[in-house]
Ligand code: UP5
């Protein structure tokens with residue numbers, strides 16, 4: 001991606017809030033490239049050696065992978081894609097993620113989509129997802145919720161003071177959630 005005409009949008013929200021699902025809709029309707037930090041890390045955990053093992057261990061514990069590693073994976077994926085419209089799903093997740101992003105990448109999002117939901121709804125979705133994710137068990141889900149509340153919510157709050165954070169009610173059908181997200185893209189895609 002060329003940084004000159006780059007349209008970067010962050011998509012955030014708790015585990016199971018529907019980030020990936022809504023990113024797929026945005027890709028379909030607006031031709032964005034979807035980069036999920038979690039998916040990039042899950043691909044990396046299958047690589048040989050100690051790094052793969054370390055990432056696997058952290059994800060299974062609902063902990064964050066070191067910021068430098070995640071930022072490197074995102075930037076690497078960005079450099080490989082020719083699309084200048086990019087969604088970054090599930091990043092930054094804490095203040096350190098954000099600091100490293102600002103220092104290493106230095107790219108500001110057009111806006112941030114924050115999909116809200118109750119833990120009860122998110123937990124039910126994750127437990128019935130059946131995609132074989134190692135972190136979709138009750139014990140790890142609880143740890144993921146705790147990390148989101150303690151570390152990710154404060155970063156979202158921080159962004160509210162410097163960028164547009166668009167809060168979307170995630171407790172509706174996939175179509176109804178997208179109906180709220182869709183108009184956000186009109187102003188930046190003129
Ligand atoms: N579903 C979705 N929307 C629905 C709706 N409106 N109505 C009914 N059902 C709906 O959706 C989850 C499930 O719900 C699906 O079955 C879907 O069909 C259904 P999905 O769109 O997958 O939700 P999403 O928010 O993407 O959930 P995900 O589990 O991916 O969120 P997490 O934030 O937990 O996972 P992520 O992959 O981002 O991160 C995983 C781990 O990677 C982290 O815990 C961490 O260990 C590590 N990580 C880092 O260390 N650093 C990072 O920067 C990023 C990740």
Ligand code: MG
Pocket residue numbers: 019020036038090
């Ligand atoms: Mg996801």
